Amino acid sequence: MSTATITSKIAKLQSLITVANLISGLEKMVKTAVLPLTGIVMFLFLWQVTASNIVTSLGQFPGPGDVWTQSKTLIEEHHAERDKADAFYARQEVRNAKKLAKNPDAKVKIRPYTGKATYFDQIFTSLYTVAFGFLIATLVAIPLGIVCGLSERVYRAVNPIIQTFKPVSPLAWLPLVTMVVSALYVSDDPYFEKAFLTSAFTVALCCLWPTVVNTIVGVASIDRDLIDVSRVLRLSWPVYIKTIVIPSATPLIFTGLRLSLATGWMVLIAAEMLAQNPGLGKFIWDEFQNGSSSSLGRIMVAVITIGIIGFILDRLMLALQKRVSWDKQAIFR
């Protein structure tokens, strides 16, 4: 066989390999991009068709196009509001500068801008509120779960209470929380808004349970051998909890935390609606009360925003779980 035929054979083989690579690359692309995109496009189409067949007293049910327009409007409103605020502060500064020029001892004040909250302010308020409620819930749930997981007796004592409160809807808690916050949080110069505290505590009460339950299971299912090791070493309680209990319960604690955060985010919207905490929940409620022809479109924007933020929050928790997990081979989903 001449070298020429060999080289041509090699070239053929290489081109075959390239084709194979291309095919596998294509397959990957189909899996990661094309399929999800197809799903989304089909959903948008169905949505459009359905929406055009529903007419409400506030006009046509919003389709994807209306939502797109409304989201642009909301962004514009946000910028307009920010420009107004900037102008307001600029005016104040000019005025103050003039005052000072006339009389250097004059007292100058900067008054805060009190314009209406924009959509993005409301998103931020919601995130802040859910974070606060989730933090309270976590601080209560993990220690409680550890204690219940370690002691069968405490578990038996606490379990009926957990099981009773676990299925309670946020709406049931809200009036009670509102009254308690009004009664107990009395301050002339409150650091937190009452509506904020009411929403946050309601979130905390409702998102406590998944973390509690999962922590209990995680702690109660520590490997027997590891417990025996700790007994042979006569580990003190703090060392035992730090080196054995918490690491072995970490995967389930995180499962609980993710469920809790998702619950908290759902609960928050309802709580904000009723407590009038200026977040996404209040936005929806106000739009509903407002009842203009664009209201439904704006509510739909909020619905999608809530969904996307919930998704991002879950991914963030997943990333955190991967970071703190000792088992780098574990598969998280």
Next chain:
Amino acid sequence: MQKNYLEISQVGIEFPTEGEPFRALQNVNLSIQQGEFISLIGHSGCGKSTVLNIIAGLYQATEGGIILEGREVDEPGPDRAVVFQNHALLPWLTVYQNVELAVKCVFRKTKTKAEIREWIEHNLSLVHMDHAMHKRPGEISGGMKQRVGIARCLAMQPKVLLMDEPFGALDALTRAHLQDSLMEIQNRLGNTVVMITHDVDEAVLLSDRIVMMTNGPAASIGEVLDINLPRPRDRLSLAEDPEFNAYRQQVLRFLYEKQKNPASKPKPAAPVTAQSVSDSGSASEAA
């Protein structure tokens, strides 16, 4: 000397069940000298592990008791280190940290930081694991994990080293390596060891005495066999040693003639075949 170092006297234990309490052990008596290597051998479920757990203090005997160096054992403690069958290393700690946890528990007050470090490294090199100190248990092989488990126990300088089928989960070659390592270490340090095993060759090779247990329930010590083979022992030359084989025969005879596998009892006339020896093969017949 001949003063008894570890004394097991009249030990019996009952476990509560839904009906009658289950009596696992009865009248277990054994005296162990300092530096002795004892193997406990017997069929599955005969209570070997229970004996070990009682010595460790992880179980409380219902009757009788354990005296170690003149003191009664009533709770677990680092003077009776346990090598578990499945290594029981903390998977989130490195090899070094696993040993460190044990060392800090025992020597926190008596050793300085530098001494503690040196001691951990010394013990890891004793089991030839100093090269993988900063790996996690998930990153090393089963045999290596068991070596670390042994290092963790040695580092505690226990009065008695308790080993619960330490090599049971390993393949034959790895097991042989670890047996050699263990012999070498025991030769050097003179530890008192109580080891549970299923493996007759292992028992004869490693032990000064083999304690053979009768079948449960209410298991007890059947026979005790002194192994007077000179040390250090070499597995290759012993393989053809008539004395070694005689010891093997005695243990085998005890296990398969005098104490047939409990699962094969319903058919007393059946010859001892490979099938009736294996637990799983004949368990269904008994049921």
